Amino acid sequence: MSSGGAREQILARVRRALADVPRAERPDDAPVPRDYLAVHGQRSHAASVDLLARNLTDYRARVHRTEAAGLPALLSRLLSERGARRVVVPPGLPRHWLVGAPVETVPDSAPAALTPHELDAMDSVVTGCALAIAETGTVVLDGDPDQGRRSITLVPDHHLCVVRTADQVVDSVPQALARLEPARPSTWISGPSATSDIELERVEGVHGPRTLEVILVAGDPRSASAPPLGVPPLDVRS
Amino acid sequence: MSGRQDRQTTPDATPGTKPDTMTRPPGEPRGHSPGGTYLGMPAFPQAAALSTRDGRLRANLRHATHTIRAKRAQAVAELDDWDRLRRAGAAVKDRTLRHLDHYLLQLEESVTRAGGTVHWAADAAEANRIVTGLVRATGETEVVKVKSMATQEIGLNEALAGAGIRAYETDLAELIVQLGGDLPSHILVPAIHRNRGEIRDIFREHMARWGRPAPEGLGDRPADLAEAARLHLREKFLRAKVAVSGANFMVAESGTLVVVESEGNGRMCLTLPETLISVVGIEKTVPSWRDLEVFLQLLPRSSTAERMNPYTSMWTGTSGDGPRSFHLVLLDNGRTDTLADQVGRQALRCIRCSACLNVCPVYERAGGHAYGSPYPGPIGAILTPQLRGMASPLEESLPYASSLCGACFEVCPVAIDIPEVLVHLRERVVEGGPATLRGTRTVIKPARKHTAERAVIRATGWTLDHPGVLRHGQRLLSRTRRLHPRRLPGPGRAWTDTRELPTVPAEPFRDWWARARGDTA
Numbered sequence: 001m002s003s004g005g006a007r008e009q010i011l012a013r014v015r016r017a018l019a020d021v022p023r024a025e026r027p028d029d030a031p032v033p034r035d036y037l038a039v040h041g042q043r044s045h046a047a048s049v050d051l052l053a054r055n056l057t058d059y060r061a062r063v064h065r066t067e068a069a070g071l072p073a074l075l076s077r078l079l080s081e082r083g084a085r086r087v088v089v090p091p092g093l094p095r096h097w098l099v100g101a102p103v104e105t106v107p108d109s110a111p112a113a114l115t116p117h118e119l120d121a122m123d124s125v126v127t128g129c130a131l132a133i134a135e136t137g138t139v140v141l142d143g144d145p146d147q148g149r150r151s152i153t154l155v156p157d158h159h160l161c162v163v164r165t166a167d168q169v170v171d172s173v174p175q176a177l178a179r180l181e182p183a184r185p186s187t188w189i190s191g192p193s194a195t196s197d198i199e200l201e202r203v204e205g206v207h208g209p210r211t212l213e214v215i216l217v218a219g220d221p222r223s224a225s226a227p228p229l230g231v232p233p234l235d236v237r238s
Numbered sequence: 239m240s241g242r243q244d245r246q247t248t249p250d251a252t253p254g255t256k257p258d259t260m261t262r263p264p265g266e267p268r269g270h271s272p273g274g275t276y277l278g279m280p281a282f283p284q285a286a287a288l289s290t291r292d293g294r295l296r297a298n299l300r301h302a303t304h305t306i307r308a309k310r311a312q313a314v315a316e317l318d319d320w321d322r323l324r325r326a327g328a329a330v331k332d333r334t335l336r337h338l339d340h341y342l343l344q345l346e347e348s349v350t351r352a353g354g355t356v357h358w359a360a361d362a363a364e365a366n367r368i369v370t371g372l373v374r375a376t377g378e379t380e381v382v383k384v385k386s387m388a389t390q391e392i393g394l395n396e397a398l399a400g401a402g403i404r405a406y407e408t409d410l411a412e413l414i415v416q417l418g419g420d421l422p423s424h425i426l427v428p429a430i431h432r433n434r435g436e437i438r439d440i441f442r443e444h445m446a447r448w449g450r451p452a453p454e455g456l457g458d459r460p461a462d463l464a465e466a467a468r469l470h471l472r473e474k475f476l477r478a479k480v481a482v483s484g485a486n487f488m489v490a491e492s493g494t495l496v497v498v499e500s501e502g503n504g505r506m507c508l509t510l511p512e513t514l515i516s517v518v519g520i521e522k523t524v525p526s527w528r529d530l531e532v533f534l535q536l537l538p539r540s541s542t543a544e545r546m547n548p549y550t551s552m553w554t555g556t557s558g559d560g561p562r563s564f565h566l567v568l569l570d571n572g573r574t575d576t577l578a579d580q581v582g583r584q585a586l587r588c589i590r591c592s593a594c595l596n597v598c599p600v601y602e603r604a605g606g607h608a609y610g611s612p613y614p615g616p617i618g619a620i621l622t623p624q625l626r627g628m629a630s631p632l633e634e635s636l637p638y639a640s641s642l643c644g645a646c647f648e649v650c651p652v653a654i655d656i657p658e659v660l661v662h663l664r665e666r667v668v669e670g671g672p673a674t675l676r677g678t679r680t681v682i683k684p685a686r687k688h689t690a691e692r693a694v695i696r697a698t699g700w701t702l703d704h705p706g707v708l709r710h711g712q713r714l715l716s717r718t719r720r721l722h723p724r725r726l727p728g729p730g731r732a733w734t735d736t737r738e739l740p741t742v743p744a745e746p747f748r749d750w751w752a753r754a755r756g757d758t759a
Contacts, residue, residue, distance in 0.1 A: 006357075006358040006359055006360045006364055006570075007358040009358075009360050009677065010342075010358050010360055010520065010568070010570045010574060011339050011342065011343070012677075013360075013570065013574035013575075013577075013578075013674075013677040014338045014339045014342070014520075014574050014577065015339055016574075016578065016674075016677070016679075017574050017575075017577035017578035017583075017674065018336065018337075018338070018339070018577065020580055021336050021337070025336070025337075026337075027333060027336075027337040027340050027341070027525065030329070030332060030333035030336050030337070031329060031333075032326060032329040032330050032333055032529075033322070033325055033326055033329060034326060035319075035322050035326075036319040036322040036323045036326055036532070037317075037318065037319040037322075040316075040317060040318065040319070055545060059544070059545075059548070110558065116475070116476040116477075116510050117476050120472070120476055133546075135545065136545040136546035137545060137546065138546045143557075143559050149509075149559045149560075150505065150508075150509040150551075150559055150560060151509045151510055151560075154502060154505045154506065154509060155476075155510075173531050173534050173535050173546075174528075174531040177527060177528060177530055177531045177534075178528075182489065182492035182494045182527045182552075182554055183352065183492065183554050183557075184554075184557070185551070185552065185553040185554070185557055185559050185560060186551075186552045187505065187549065187550070187551055187552075188546065188549065188550035188551075188552075189548065189549060190544070190545070190546040190547065190548050190549075191548050192548070193500070193501055193502040193548055193549070194500050194501070194548045195410050195464055195500055195501045196306075196426075196427065196500065196542050197409070197410040197411035197414070197427050197429060197501075198410070198429075198434055198437060198460040198463055198464070199298070199301060199302050199305070199430075199433060199434060199460070200302040200303075200305045200306045200427060200430070201305065201460055202542075203460045203461050203464050204461075205461065205464060205465070205468070206410060206464050206467065206468055206500075206501035206502055206503070207408075207468055207471065207472070207475070207501050207502035207503045207505075207506055208501070208502025208505060208548070208549060209502075
């Protein structure tokens, strides 16, 4: 859609600049050594989960651990300790997670998505995640129905993120990328919002949620009596 | 304008009492040429002679660079395979550069297929025209911005201001720079030359003119300053309809763009507005999704010395989530000229981590403003002269802004041999030679000031080619050593201003060797 002139001009300049590259050379002919490690160190799955917890804590995320059955009670306690009243939830969050929590749950769903100002009035957000990376202390969201739109985990000041330790914890960055789908918008979160802009000293809390709580759940927290919150799932791939 | 004058703010200055000649009202352009260097900047030696005398600047820089240096070393030491990652990072970038036309076309196709629109800009003026036109088409008169080196390089904020569009910088350090009417002095931490007291004063004095004023009684605790920025910018994020960003990486095979950040201002700009315009240098392309596994390990540890930065956003064209309209502006602006230089092209591997700034003894003392462009430090010393060409005494002086100690090469996560390129560019300055300028092959004339250096190089070459002459010369020097002056005459005088002239030995080495070993030289 831009001026075709610039496109052709830049491509011609690139080709002239690369006159030294043999014509027969294909892009894949230029070697890339991939002898770096897929995982740093050998550890059991339990040790990976421990490492995830340690690294998350190191960057000031609050980490909690529970069995699947204890998840609703834990969420309820954390939200009431926080004093949260209005909690935004993605459309596919299992309904029973917040049963009994002393809060008003506000679903964010496709036709009636919350505006930025409405999101700003929310106290907390509760989501699942796509996966978590132990070596870096990272949770990754990819817009699945239990995570929702990217802005709902950004504007509220308090984010509670549930990680299933059985199948959502990987060790390393290479393992994480292999499991993610490039077409889906993703957000990698390693601790609460932070800045090093003042004298290169890290300070937690700028524009994103200033409190990140990660709940590591053993067992499968999806299997409960109640179905999801009952709003149609958001299809981010549309 | 000189960055030095800007630092006259004193910690005890009362808001509103300081003459406000150096700070501009919102939207008013500051001195910036569309090619990427700051207008009227003196050559490096003059600028550095001033800045090295600024005690506060030197203290701020020393504190900040030493803090991050130790942390980076620790973060890097955690990975046993750092050297292998570094080799892979360099190789991925080299593969991309050697076939850049192929990957750019692939990227264009992927982004277009995913619902984005791709624009091409040969130079800064064209990029600014494209972005201005896109913002105008939305009917909006303000944009929020994610920190972006490319938009600094092209002077986008000034161009937008000229069209009546206000650009709000949302990165904390960029906000400090913008409110203070200042220039950035570091790639990662553009306000590194300011300490907390100065930042508090800037916030107290200038926030009100741009929007929400600083909180009453704002102190200088970094956490309080961050809170003030949060409050000031939140209203802008919530109402923003258009955002402008750069990108750290663009994946050719999938059309995915990646922005790596810490504060969440990036996420705000990338998800809340309806229109997103990303201005990205063509060299930011990587071939495959898998290649990100290398750079997402190399960049955070080299840059902020973290295992992973707080937030990384990845998006591919438009989806149901985020901006409905996405424009990618691919920027050349001297990159293809740099690509044409077989030694210098490695500078295009740069992932803008700023590790080389933090270890550089020259940067630590001179500060970022002395480099006269948005790219300071060792990487700026090789990037600016190549992107701009040897356009002025500033570019000609930059390859000399180094002691060639090699610390920059050692920490570079994509193994750019900065000293090698510095020496190569020095040769270009002194000897002249072939270069590409805005796509046209040309021959650079030797810089005028280096006549003596050139004469010495030629004489040295000739002498070394004639061993007999060399031998006689050396003997002559030894015999006359008592007569040698302590300082050099003529053009060499400046060199001996601060150095002792080495004494000539009583006997040339080759004579000593022949005598001691009973051999013939």
